[in-house]
Amino acid sequence: MSDAFVTLDHLDKRYAGHHAVKGINLDIKSGEFIALMGPSGCGKSTTLRLLAGLDEPTGGDIRIGGRSMSGIPAFQRDTPMVWQSLALFPFLSVVENVEFPLRMKKIGKIERRKRAMEWLERLGLGTMAERGISQLSGGQRQRVAIARSLVTQPSILLLDEPLSALDAHLRVRMQTELSRLHKELGITFVYVTHAQSEAFALADRIVLMNDGTIQQTGRPQDVYREPANAFVAEFMGMNNIVSGNVAGHEGTDVRIDGPLGRFTVPAKSSPTSEGKVSFVIAADRVTLSDAAKDGGAANRVTGNVIGIEFVGSTQTIFFDVDGQEFRVQKQQHEIDALDLTPGRRFDLNWQPQHAWLLPQAA
Amino acid sequence: MTDIEASMPPVKAPATERGLFRARYTASPATMPVMLGLPVLAWQLVFFAAPLVFLIVVTFWKVRSFRLEPDFSFDNWTKIIFSVPFQRALAYTGEVAVLCTALTLIVALPAAYTISFRLSQKLRDLAITFLIVPVFSSYMLRIYAWQIVLSPDGIVNSLIRMAGLDGLPLLGGQFALQVGLLTLTLPVAILILVLAFSGIDRNLVEAAENLGCRRSKVILHVLMPSIRNATFLAGSTAFLMSFGDYISPLFMTGSKPPTLSILIVDTVKSGSQWPRASVIGVIMLAILALVFLLANFLGRDRKIQAGGK
Amino acid sequence: MPANLSTALSRIGQYTLIAAIALFIATPMLVIAVFSFDANRFPTIPWGGFSLQWHQAVFEDAMIRDAFLNSLIVGLGTAIIATLLGFAAAYIDYRYMFRGKTLFGLLVAIPPAVPVSILGMAMLAFLSRLGLFGSVEAIIACHVAIATSFAMAIIRLRLGEFSRDLEPAAWNLGASPVATLFTVVVPFCKPALIASFFLSAAVSFDEFLIAWFVGGVNETLPVRILNLLQGQVNPKINAIGTIVLIISVLLVLVAQRFTSVRAGKAASSSS
Numbered sequence: 018m019s020d021a022f023v024t025l026d027h028l029d030k031r032y033a034g035h036h037a038v039k040g041i042n043l044d045i046k047s048g049e050f051i052a053l054m055g056p057s058g059c060g061k062s063t064t065l066r067l068l069a070g071l072d073e074p075t076g077g078d079i080r081i082g083g084r085s086m087s088g089i090p091a092f093q094r095d096t097p098m099v100w101q102s103l104a105l106f107p108f109l110s111v112v113e114n115v116e117f118p119l120r121m122k123k124i125g126k127i128e129r130r131k132r133a134m135e136w137l138e139r140l141g142l143g144t145m146a147e148r149g150i151s152q153l154s155g156g157q158r159q160r161v162a163i164a165r166s167l168v169t170q171p172s173i174l175l176l177d178e179p180l181s182a183l184d185a186h187l188r189v190r191m192q193t194e195l196s197r198l199h200k201e202l203g204i205t206f207v208y209v210t211h212a213q214s215e216a217f218a219l220a221d222r223i224v225l226m227n228d229g230t231i232q233q234t235g236r237p238q239d240v241y242r243e244p245a246n247a248f249v250a251e252f253m254g255m256n257n258i259v260s261g262n263v264a265g266h267e268g269t270d271v272r273i274d275g276p277l278g279r280f281t282v283p284a285k286s287s288p289t290s291e292g293k294v295s296f297v298i299a300a301d302r303v304t305l306s307d308a309a310k311d312g313g314a315a316n317r318v319t320g321n322v323i324g325i326e327f328v329g330s331t332q333t334i335f336f337d338v339d340g341q342e343f344r345v346q347k348q349q350h351e352i353d354a355l356d357l358t359p360g361r362r363f364d365l366n367w368q369p370q371h372a373w374l375l376p377q378a379a
Numbered sequence: 380m381t382d383i384e385a386s387m388p389p390v391k392a393p394a395t396e397r398g399l400f401r402a403r404y405t406a407s408p409a410t411m412p413v414m415l416g417l418p419v420l421a422w423q424l425v426f427f428a429a430p431l432v433f434l435i436v437v438t439f440w441k442v443r444s445f446r447l448e449p450d451f452s453f454d455n456w457t458k459i460i461f462s463v464p465f466q467r468a469l470a471y472t473g474e475v476a477v478l479c480t481a482l483t484l485i486v487a488l489p490a491a492y493t494i495s496f497r498l499s500q501k502l503r504d505l506a507i508t509f510l511i512v513p514v515f516s517s518y519m520l521r522i523y524a525w526q527i528v529l530s531p532d533g534i535v536n537s538l539i540r541m542a543g544l545d546g547l548p549l550l551g552g553q554f555a556l557q558v559g560l561l562t563l564t565l566p567v568a569i570l571i572l573v574l575a576f577s578g579i580d581r582n583l584v585e586a587a588e589n590l591g592c593r594r595s596k597v598i599l600h601v602l603m604p605s606i607r608n609a610t611f612l613a614g615s616t617a618f619l620m621s622f623g624d625y626i627s628p629l630f631m632t633g634s635k636p637p638t639l640s641i642l643i644v645d646t647v648k649s650g651s652q653w654p655r656a657s658v659i660g661v662i663m664l665a666i667l668a669l670v671f672l673l674a675n676f677l678g679r680d681r682k683i684q685a686g687g688k
Numbered sequence: 689m690p691a692n693l694s695t696a697l698s699r700i701g702q703y704t705l706i707a708a709i710a711l712f713i714a715t716p717m718l719v720i721a722v723f724s725f726d727a728n729r730f731p732t733i734p735w736g737g738f739s740l741q742w743h744q745a746v747f748e749d750a751m752i753r754d755a756f757l758n759s760l761i762v763g764l765g766t767a768i769i770a771t772l773l774g775f776a777a778a779y780i781d782y783r784y785m786f787r788g789k790t791l792f793g794l795l796v797a798i799p800p801a802v803p804v805s806i807l808g809m810a811m812l813a814f815l816s817r818l819g820l821f822g823s824v825e826a827i828i829a830c831h832v833a834i835a836t837s838f839a840m841a842i843i844r845l846r847l848g849e850f851s852r853d854l855e856p857a858a859w860n861l862g863a864s865p866v867a868t869l870f871t872v873v874v875p876f877c878k879p880a881l882i883a884s885f886f887l888s889a890a891v892s893f894d895e896f897l898i899a900w901f902v903g904g905v906n907e908t909l910p911v912r913i914l915n916l917l918q919g920q921v922n923p924k925i926n927a928i929g930t931i932v933l934i935i936s937v938l939l940v941l942v943a944q945r946f947t948s949v950r951a952g953k954a955a956s957s958s959s
Contacts, residue, residue, distance in 0.1 A: 091859040104857035121862035430810035516936035524716030623803020640805040660806040
């Protein structure tokens with residue numbers, strides 16, 4: 018608690034007929050790069066707007082640098098934001114846009130021009146200063162928006178899906194740039210996105226939200242490997258969820274009986290339990306072998322190929338396992354030798370330690 | 380999860396949503412809309428709404444020795460409603476306005492269609508400018524110009540005489556009056572219809588033509604229904620303008636026979652019969668309001684039916 | 689009749705109609721302008737020879753000069769106030785939801801739809817009770833009540849293109865709501881403000897019946913013309929008319945130059 022730079026304390030926001038944020042708690046350390054993730058309507062953007070003071074919370078508090086933000090209007094907060102729409106002022110030139118926050122702070126003409134130009138040059142826009150916004154490319158506009166937010170040297174930067182309007186190539190370049198800026202400036206970044214790839218590439222910690230509540234916080238790889246619940250597991254995408262009943266315990270492992278077979282899963286995540294449980298097996302942890310070969314081993318299911326999706330050198334093979342869809346992710350070279358014609362049967366195996374038992378719902 | 384929920388503070392409705400002014404987003408002091416809105420509200424109330432309300436009040440007042448005195452009497456109403464000159468003027472004004480509305484629509488519909496679908500972008504912009512300018516400039520002067528053109532010794536008659544024919548009595552009849560009124564109504568009506576046509580998706584028209592619709596059928600079944608509302612708006616606007624106009628009757632027919640607007644100005648001018656002039660004004664406003672509501676109703680009614688199919 | 693021929697005939701008919709309407713709109717303006725340079729007392733054909741005497745006479749006429757000055761003051765005053773009020777009304781309509789919003793909108797929008805003969809009479813009757821009639825200020829007050837409607841329409845149209853994120857973005861960058869209004873909203877609306885300024889001036893410069901009712905002895909130029917017209921044939925009228933015509937056409941053209949009203953983007957996109 019004590020080293021938190023930003024604290025959300027039972028933060029709550031209700032609109033007429035819609036409970037957007039349901040009393041969430043979160044500590045953000047100074048200099049941390051936090052990604053707020055979740056499906057649209059999960060409350061991540063509202064949380065960001067509450068941080069910026071653009072919406073007023075209906076309950077709880079926000080503290081930044083130990084100071085309660087309650088009653089402090091947006092324009093007195095110094096929580097600059099990079100907008101999804103960029104929200105650049107079309108009637109101002111590039112440099113005037115960057116100068117705007119300095120102008121609002123009543124900083125002299127010469128000084129603010131100097132500081133704005135420094136930022137433009139830092140972001141490679143030195144020669145564009147006098148241009149109109151409409152004369153810039155998408156990536157250049159993005160940089161102007163970032164320069165405008167950072168020119169006042171804030172201690173926190175809010176970003177609301179800033180890269181979603183860019184094409185894939187540009188998006189990766191801007192990610193690198195944001196990452197570099199974050200390292201150089203050492204300030205706190207709060208980044209809202211629905212794109213896993215951005216969160217993984219950038220964030221120290223991700224906060225996954227759904228339906229106004231925080232589902233899980235943690236390092237990206239931890240959230241991916243050790244999801245806190247079925248929602249997180251599904252949201253993170255490349256996970257297969259298998260359900261069954263607890264059949265017994267073997268040391269630290271749990272034996273699970275389900276419609277798809279008999280499985281052994283380490284019980285490290287939850288020291289349970291009885292009754293119905295689910296576990297997750299990541300798509301890239303599954304190995305394929307011919308179904309013709311016999312094998313009575315545990316942690317194996319058999320399924321028919323449905324289809325393949327190619328993303329670069331990574332391939333996702335979809336299987337039908339007794340009516341349930343299974344995804345297996347492989348590198349191209351790993352499956353060159355396999356015949357993956359739809360309808361072919363394969364055994365899908367995995368190491369017990371790679372399965373992750375989901376904590377039981379309360 | 381349950382911990383959080385239990386310790387959640389009671390939710391109070393945001394104060395901003397309870398107030399009279401609800402900002403679409405908050406963080407703006409509630410004084411701003413009031414500071415901005417009050418001057419407009421006050422101005423329109425004092426200089427527009429109050430005069431009209433007073434107009435209604437005055438209809439019940441009396442004039443004694445050239446002075447207005449508060450009263451509550453229906454005298455003015457009965458005097459006006461049962462006066463023959465008023466009834467004649469009402470019938471004549473209505474007749475003139477209906478004719479003008481019909482003429483306006485007959486000319487404006489094909490004209491707007493041609494401007495929208497037959498002119499190049501450049502010519503279309505030019506046409507729009509050419510229509511906007513007269514709406515806001517010197518109607519009175521243009522009527523005076525028509526008077527010069529149509530007068531017994533005016534330009535048209537001079538041309539006719541040069542051709543060796545007798546001059547025509549152009550001025551002073553329904554023809555001259557309608558020329559004057561169309562000067563007023565035509566640009567506005569065409570503009571309304573051009574704007575409506577430009578809102579139609581061209582793909583719709585092309586799709587209909589691809590399906591083998593003939594142009595005339597496209598117009599009848601695709602274009603006309605889409606501009607139904609605008610047609611009623613153009614018609615009711617033409618009616619409103621011609622019904623209330625003062626200048627055309629004054630110059631084109633020399634106020635003979637008088638229209639209601641002429642009657643109002645004359646009643647005020649001669650003998651300060653304010654209450655009676657007010658009665659005429661209120662009746663005119665009531666008729667115009669009825670026409671607008673009716674046009675609105677007719678324009679809307681069909682749209683709902685079409686949507687329900 | 690073969691389809692081609694009927695199409696051709698219909699096209700010719702359509703273009704003829706457009707030409708006829710153009711002539712119908714242009715004729716009165718041209719007549720005024722051309723005959724103001726005619727030496728004849730009564731404007732007719734044949735043309736009596738070129739002369740600037742009527743223009744000269746106009747400039748020497750003190751009453752016309754005074755009326756022109758009045759029109760200038762009324763037009764300027766109306767333009768400034770109507771643009772300010774129109775902006776306030778448009779911004780409120782864009783930005784806030786409140787009870788009675790429709791009524792508020794109607795109160796601003798309706799005045800031009802009320803016949804000026806009735807409105808002029810009502811305004812005079814009411815203002816004379818307040819002792820507010822017979823002055824240039826009274827004319828301005830009444831003209832503003834009408835012109836604000838046009839100003840609001842033009843500015844609201846522009847605000848329709850104003851991104852909902854820009855204001856919060858300005859607050860976020862340290863601008864108070866009031867500062868935002870002046871540093872973001874007003875600059876964004878600038879073209880529309882200019883347009884509504886000129887259009888309000890044109891509306892005022894053109895209006896004569898209300899000015900005649902509430903102006904008392906303070907004649908504006910159109911009122912002067914109306915009074916001249918009701919007297920004997922006066923060749924000066926064409927000369928003033930030309931000046932008035934040029935001014936009001938220029939005002940409207942400038943206003944139109946700054947509005948975003950174009951001949952329909954939808955219609956042009958596919959052609």
